[in-house]
Amino acid sequence: MSKTLLEQTKAVVQKAQKLGAQGVSASLGRSRNSRVEWRDGKLDRLRESTSMSVGITLYVDGRHSSNASSDLRPEVLDRFLEETVAMTRVLAKDPHRKLPDPGRFKDRFEGDLKIYDQAGSAAVTAVWRRKTAEDLEAAARSGPRADQIISVTSSCSDTASESAKVTSNGMEGSRRSSTFVLYTETSVKDEGDRKPEGWHYAVTRHRGKLPGVEKIGGEATRRAFLDVGAKPEKSGRYDCIIENRMAGRLLRGLLSPLNGQLIQQKRSFLADKQGQEVVGKILSIDDDPLLVEGLGSRTYDGEGMSLKKMPVFEKGVLRTFYLDTYYASKLGMEPTTGGQSNLVFSTGDLDLDGLLKVMGKGILVTGFSGGNSNSATGDFSIGIRGQWIEGGKIVRPVAEMNLAGNHLEFWKKLVELGGDPNPYSSWRTPSLRFEKVQFSGLS
Amino acid sequence: MNKGMNRRDFLRAVGTGAVVVSVPVLISGCTSKVLNPDTQAGAHGTYFDQFGVDTGLIRRTLEKGLSRGGDFSEVFLQHKIGHRVGMEDGEVNRAHTAVDLGAGIRVLKGDATGFAYCEELTEAALLAAAETAAAVADANAGARPQPLAAVLVENRYTVEVPWTDVGIDKKLPIIKRADAKARGRDRRIIKVAIDFADTTSRILVANSEGLLVEDDQPLALLKVICVAQDQGNTEVAFQAGSSRDGLRFFSDQTVDRVAHEAADYTTTLFDAVAAPVGELPVVMAAGVSGILLHEAMGHGFEADFNRKGISIYAGQIGNKIAPEFVSIYDDGTNERLRGSINIDDEGTAGQRTALVEKGILRSYMHDRISAKHYKTRSTGSGRRQSFRYPPVPRMRNTYMINGPHKPEEIIKSVKKGLYTEMFANGQVMIGAGDFTFFLRQGRMIEDGKLTHVVKDANLVGSGPKVLEAVTMVGDDMWMYSGGSRCGKDGQSVPVSFGLPTIKVGAISIGGRRS
Numbered sequence: 021m022s023k024t025l026l027e028q029t030k031a032v033v034q035k036a037q038k039l040g041a042q043g044v045s046a047s048l049g050r051s052r053n054s055r056v057e058w059r060d061g062k063l064d065r066l067r068e069s070t071s072m073s074v075g076i077t078l079y080v081d082g083r084h085s086s087n088a089s090s091d092l093r094p095e096v097l098d099r100f101l102e103e104t105v106a107m108t109r110v111l112a113k114d115p116h117r118k119l120p121d122p123g124r125f126k127d128r129f130e131g132d133l134k135i136y137d138q139a140g141s142a143a144v145t146a147v148w149r150r151k152t153a154e155d156l157e158a159a160a161r162s163g164p165r166a167d168q169i170i171s172v173t174s175s176c177s178d179t180a181s182e183s184a185k186v187t188s189n190g191m192e193g194s195r196r197s198s199t200f201v202l203y204t205e206t207s208v209k210d211e212g213d214r215k216p217e218g219w220h221y222a223v224t225r226h227r228g229k230l231p232g233v234e235k236i237g238g239e240a241t242r243r244a245f246l247d248v249g250a251k252p253e254k255s256g257r258y259d260c261i262i263e264n265r266m267a268g269r270l271l272r273g274l275l276s277p278l279n280g281q282l283i284q285q286k287r288s289f290l291a292d293k294q295g296q297e298v299v300g301k302i303l304s305i306d307d308d309p310l311l312v313e314g315l316g317s318r319t320y321d322g323e324g325m326s327l328k329k330m331p332v333f334e335k336g337v338l339r340t341f342y343l344d345t346y347y348a349s350k351l352g353m354e355p356t357t358g359g360q361s362n363l364v365f366s367t368g369d370l371d372l373d374g375l376l377k378v379m380g381k382g383i384l385v386t387g388f389s390g391g392n393s394n395s396a397t398g399d400f401s402i403g404i405r406g407q408w409i410e411g412g413k414i415v416r417p418v419a420e421m422n423l424a425g426n427h428l429e430f431w432k433k434l435v436e437l438g439g440d441p442n443p444y445s446s447w448r449t450p451s452l453r454f455e456k457v458q459f460s461g462l463s
Numbered sequence: 464m465n466k467g468m469n470r471r472d473f474l475r476a477v478g479t480g481a482v483v484v485s486v487p488v489l490i491s492g493c494t495s496k497v498l499n500p501d502t503q504a505g506a507h508g509t510y511f512d513q514f515g516v517d518t519g520l521i522r523r524t525l526e527k528g529l530s531r532g533g534d535f536s537e538v539f540l541q542h543k544i545g546h547r548v549g550m551e552d553g554e555v556n557r558a559h560t561a562v563d564l565g566a567g568i569r570v571l572k573g574d575a576t577g578f579a580y581c582e583e584l585t586e587a588a589l590l591a592a593a594e595t596a597a598a599v600a601d602a603n604a605g606a607r608p609q610p611l612a613a614v615l616v617e618n619r620y621t622v623e624v625p626w627t628d629v630g631i632d633k634k635l636p637i638i639k640r641a642d643a644k645a646r647g648r649d650r651r652i653i654k655v656a657i658d659f660a661d662t663t664s665r666i667l668v669a670n671s672e673g674l675l676v677e678d679d680q681p682l683a684l685l686k687v688i689c690v691a692q693d694q695g696n697t698e699v700a701f702q703a704g705s706s707r708d709g710l711r712f713f714s715d716q717t718v719d720r721v722a723h724e725a726a727d728y729t730t731t732l733f734d735a736v737a738a739p740v741g742e743l744p745v746v747m748a749a750g751v752s753g754i755l756l757h758e759a760m761g762h763g764f765e766a767d768f769n770r771k772g773i774s775i776y777a778g779q780i781g782n783k784i785a786p787e788f789v790s791i792y793d794d795g796t797n798e799r800l801r802g803s804i805n806i807d808d809e810g811t812a813g814q815r816t817a818l819v820e821k822g823i824l825r826s827y828m829h830d831r832i833s834a835k836h837y838k839t840r841s842t843g844s845g846r847r848q849s850f851r852y853p854p855v856p857r858m859r860n861t862y863m864i865n866g867p868h869k870p871e872e873i874i875k876s877v878k879k880g881l882y883t884e885m886f887a888n889g890q891v892m893i894g895a896g897d898f899t900f901f902l903r904q905g906r907m908i909e910d911g912k913l914t915h916v917v918k919d920a921n922l923v924g925s926g927p928k929v930l931e932a933v934t935m936v937g938d939d940m941w942m943y944s945g946g947s948r949c950g951k952d953g954q955s956v957p958v959s960f961g962l963p964t965i966k967v968g969a970i971s972i973g974g975r976r977s
Binding site: 059060061062065066067068069070072073083084085086087088089090092093096100103104107108110111112113114117146171173185188210213214215216217247250252254266276285286287289350359371384389390391392394395396397399400401405406419420421422424425426458460461462463 | 551552554555556557558559560561562563567572573575576577578579580581582583585595596598599618630631632652653656690692696697698699737738740741742743758771772773774775776779790851853887888889890892893894895896897898899900901918919920921922923924925929946969971972973975976
């Protein structure tokens with residue numbers, strides 16, 4: 021099947037070349053997704069799809085365009101190529117637009133990343149999905165205070181995808197992958213009209229690696245009850261721990277300015293920080309595309325360049341920007357890769373409870389809301405909810421507060437990493453402990 | 464051509480809309496084989512006839528959807544052509560064309576939804592998708608769909624020339640003008656990036672109750688991003704202008720306004736100090752501050768959250784939730800705004816829905832499922848990102864109407880507070896009612912006067928409490944239509960919002976200046 025996809029992709033490239041494109045990069049993708057959503061004892065939504073699309077990047081007479089279509093009827097695809105090649109000719113020339121150097125296609129990892137569960141995908145049935153979703157709800161309702169639950173929504177879904185990529189200067193690749201997802205959300209009663217929600221999820225490459233339903237359903241309900249009665253605390257500088265599964269939301273503001281476009285367009289506060297210590301010495305982050313069963317694992321990137329592990333931060337020092345061929349050329353630098361794969365973090369020894377004990381007093385951040393980060397200055401401000409901690413224990417829930425800072429200062433206040441990297445994300449973030457950061461709440 | 468198609472039919476059916484130069488140029492002698500799909504439904508059928516989907520096939524698909532005993536089946540066809548052209552570093556050197564074609568088939572059984580989509584409009588693919596969706600019910604036989612009767616709806620966004628006929632040649636002068644105007648505004652502007660995007664989405668909705676209706680939805684956007692440097696500091700900001708309109712929307716006046724505002728927002732940030740920390744009374748400037756309505760209340764008024772009992776506003780219809788001078792509407796009928804729709808994505812006619820009138824919660828926003836649950840009529844709020852998604856209740860253009868106060872007197876009434884002028888994004892916790900929105904730019908109010916500029920702070924509050932605490936409403940409402948999108952249920956749809964100047968009680972400001 022993959023061979024057919026690869027052959028089709030090659031045919032697209034050849035066709036575009038015939039129409040006058042000197043350089044062509046094409047990707048064909050096909051995926052199948054099924055999902056059952058269960059709510060309060062009943063089937064709520066059943067969703068299934070099979071989809072296929074083509075993406076084509078064209079280099080015509082020194083000009084460039086990128087195009088996509090889900091209308092793959094042969095005669096339409098031909099016409100689509102004709103029109104997009106013609107359209108590209110109208111644009112301004114850009115000497116930096118070119119396919120990656122063929123040398124970048126070499127030394128691709130050939131081993132098995134174990135990101136496709138062929139047997140698991142083939143064995144999934146509609147009955148299993150429905151039963152699993154139902155079991156998730158039962159797990160969510162199995163604990164104490166079940167009469168305080170307003171609603172439980174759960175879902176079970178799986179996706180199997182395959183894609184092929186071909187460039188006119190010699191790159192060919194194809195891959196298959198699968199994901200399996202469990203999700204539960206519980207709403208519970210609170211004072212007045214408030215109805216706090218708790219949620220939990222798992223996503224894996226292999227069906228057999230999904231945790232038991234109680235770990236997801238039960239956890240969603242536990243989290244909902246933890247938020248009952250949440251109120252803001254007084255504004256102040258407090259120690260805090262950011263829970264592993266939410267840490268990525270804050271990290272985005274630090275990591276997205278490593279993107280080549282933002283650097284070249286002078287919208288990145290990290291543009292002149294390569295080789296400098298930007299975050300706390302205890303933090304190292306690797307981009308590891310070859311992580312076995314990783315949710316971001318891949319052997320080649322969107323341009324077809326072969327990937328390998330690279331340090332992003334090494335003991336606090338910024339090592340690598342994310343540069344695709346275009347922005348690397350504009351910056352006069354060597355391309356790395358344009359997008360993140362898996363991020364693997366340095367970790368500590370303690371689990372979340374252990375970190376809470378070390379912190380003693382402060383805020384455990386369990387959720388973020390809204391917020392943003394200024395890529396040019398590094399200033400950020402983000403809504404939080406979580407728990408007030410005293411004596412290393414949860415005392416009361418907090419909400420309607422903000423956490424604010426500047427990334428260049430904030431990450432130097434990172435004093436400890438947990439030993440609990442989140443397995444259900446391509447960013448395997450551990451819980452993070454900070455000292456004295458700015459929260460705003462009540463005056 | 465195959466299957467007896469004539470050339471014109473063939474061209475219509477395969478046209479991708481990647482028009483290089485505009486049609487009038489072609490007529491004057493260009494020989495390039497530039498194509499565009501037919502823009503209107505023909506006299507003998509629907510727009511989708513050209514893809515081989517006639518009413519007979521639609522009916523067979525609907526019937527297959529009901530074959531397991533579903534109460535209702537629906538076919539949603541979509542052909543969407545999008546173009547983007549971009550300028551960076553002074554050159555229009557990037558373009559993107561996207562063609563999307565497919566069908567979403569939905570079957571309802573009670574409150575439950577079966578949904579499947581396909582990207583081929585063949586009989587085999589449509590019937591297979593219908594069979595999948597039909598599995599939401601489990602009987603052996605089903606009812607037959609009603610005969611289809613085409614409905615015509617009022618068109619609020621006709622365009623003189625559809626975007627599929629507008630070549631890059633017509634867009635280049637707009638992009639270049641915006642670039643020049645932004646650069647020329649202030650010598651500190653060092654980079655300007657422009658994004659010009661247009662989409663043409665043709666949809667058809669047919670259902671087992673006999674409805675057959677089509678709509679042709681244009682949407683265009685000009686976005687100008689500026690980077691400025693001054694004494695070693697860098698600031699970035701953008702402005703966008705967007706409308707369900709054709710090329711004429713981009714008048715010199717509109718282009719200049721968007722470019723100048725982008726430049727001004729950027730350079731004003733050099734004067735800004737960090738926002739304060741803690742609770743302060745907030746005056747929200749008219750227009751873009753309408754994001755308050757969207758986040759703090761709007762989502763809570765969407766009927767699906769209430770049907771499930773999980774919204775903080777569940778069971779509150781008829782209750783007083785705001786002061787007398789507060790009235791809030793969600794409206795699909797505004798002229799050419801991003802959230803305007805002739806029909807929603809279930810085929811219900813666009814309309815204006817009173818959510819709050821004189822402080823009383825009057826209605827939720829309903830789609831078909833929630834309307835049935837509440838034994839009321841759909842408010843035309845069933846929207847979806849594309850044929851790949853089932854519809855859910857969504858906002859369109861959300862606004863508060865004018866109140867009794869003057870903007871100046873509102874500002875004057877505040878001893879110490881924050882005046883909000885520009886926002887980036889927001890979010891709400893539906894059940895707890897906590898909302899946030901991110902202030903890009905505002906001003907402090909001291910002794911009733913606007914003073915220094917502040918920037919980059921998240922604002923957080925409780926939606927119901929803020930609504931109760933609206934103490935003054937100005938008479939200067941305007942609608943912001945600068946490229947806003949709303950995300951829910953994993954789906955994104957274009958929206959707009961508006962507000963007169965209002966004063967609300969204390970909101971917690973997540974600044975850095977303690």
